[in-house]
Amino acid sequence: MDSRSLLKENASTLEFVQRFLDPFVVVASGILLYGIRFESWDFPMNYVFVLIGGFLFCLAIFPFFDMYRPRRGASLWAEIQILASAWTVVCAGLIIVLFATKTSTYFSRIWIGQWAIAGFVSLVAFRVTLRVGLRFFRRRGFNLRFIAIAGAGKLGRDVANRLAASPWTGLKVIGFYDDDPRIQRQVLEGVPVRGGLHCLPKEVVELGIDQVWIALPLQQDKQVKSLVAHLSRLPVQVTFVPDIYGVHLLNHSIGEVAGFPVIHLLESPLSGVQGIVKAVEDKILAVLIMLLAIPLMLLIIIGVKLSSPGPIFFRQLRGGLHGERIWVWKFRTMKHHTEPPEKVSQARPGDHRITAFGAFLRRTSLDELPQFLNVLKGDMSIVGPRPHAVAHDEFYLQQIDAYMLRHHVKPGITGWAQVNGWRGETGEIEKMEMRVKHDLYYINNWSLWFDLRIIFMTIFMMITGKNAH
Incomplete structure (x- = not known):
């Protein structure tokens, strides 16, 4: 037999073995943590049962997340996201069983928490090791x-x-x-x-x-x-x-309609179950942030009133989902002034219209806090392409071919473009093209974990205050 075909001919065997190694990795991490925490390897029967339950849950649930299909071209990050979702379901299932059987008090909560973290880390480490090993063989002509x-x-x-x-x-x-x-x-x-x-x-x-x-x-x-x-x-x-x-593609996929195979070229990823997940994420986080931010918002309201005469809030008509027009709210950061309806002047560095307190709000993005009301209303998401003034939408629509693709999802308070430095003024076409490019990348690669990553990056940027004026 040609040694270069050895792994290829045993690919199904490798997949079968991996289905059982994953649960063993999870159980091994639980056993190791128990021994370290309690300094004993004498397991009570209740811990033995929960470890067996974890093994069986992994064995039953992981295949439903399509974890064992060949992933030669998939990124490690994509695999980790799927793994995180599957492991979350396993942990949630075990916790539900413990509460339903009223046995949760028989276990150390610290051990359960540590096992949840260590189990995931162990599974990721196993996947990384497996990938490194396969890549080693493939680069040398094996498993081709x-x-x-x-x-x-x-x-x-x-x-x-x-x-x-x-x-x-x-x-x-x-x-x-x-x-x-x-x-x-x-x-x-x-x-x-x-x-x-x-x-x-x-x-x-x-x-x-x-x-x-x-x-x-x-x-x-x-x-x-x-x-x-x-x-x-x-x-x-x-x-x-x-x-x-x-042509420009958006979340393209293959499907079937009325028995015909079809290729979806332009399709929002936030429909069906994913749309529900996104909506729940928005509502829960918006409520929590609004509750935590009430004292801060009261201070900002006082600061805005003291900074210059005029209203506390500024609202502007902007493009929303599917191009529909929505009113977007912000704390006022400029001296009160009026512009013709057809003209929208972007803020520029050193803009004399911006108050001193307004400059602080812009630098820290605190002027965006009222937009959580837009999220609760359903006009916006926490993460998504930033909404632009209607006049800007109409202008850039004629200048950038893929511009309106960003309207296939709800606009966001923050986004992938913003955390990568493409925020603030976009007077040059090249700058707007880069913003659109990042927005489309976000739409094509959306996941709950991607949203959380952007939120954490936004918090960091609020502290450093880069690219805002």
């Missing part, structure tokens, strides 16, 4: 999947380049297949063009090809149908790479 690309055009070459730049995935391109006679037998991006599309089915068997990636232009749909028909008779995985990457 051999890829043939149908189509040697721009899209096919881009696929080959990206896979070559990621050897840790274990995906090795061994040949292009294309009907263009001008490139036959040439070497493109370090990969040979082995022949036309008609040669591919035969060489799947001869060369031991594991996967065929079809990267043909949309106008070659007849060739795609014919190729898939021939490959369907062979034991090979077929992946279609749609020629859609010249």
